[in-house]
Amino acid sequence: MTYSNKKYNAIAEGKLKLDKRFCRKCLTEGFSDKEYYKTISNYISNIPEELKTPEDIYAARLESCSKCQYLMNGLCRLCGCFVEIRAASIKNYCPNKIPYW
DSSP, rough: OOOOHHHHHHHTTTSOOOOOOOOHHTTTOOOOHHHHHHHHHHHTTTOOOOOOOOHHHHHHHHHHHHHTTTTTTTTTTTTTTTTTHHHHBOOOOOSSSSSOO
């Protein structure tokens, strides 16, 4: 029996748990750019006004994110969020150890 077979058997027998990660980017897989931005826009437009980040602060947050090493394809690699959505809610903050915003 090879190592991978032992591992598979351990998983099948419930002796080894796998970390099943949720991929948010996969939710938009197959979306055109237009569909992707429409989905993000719809989500943001449904945030109650009292919880929305003011436009100037939102723009500053996105500017900070655009310079961050952890930004990849619109997602934060630290927390897995869509940065446009995270920045849109006033109560949210940058997940970096030393937050950018």
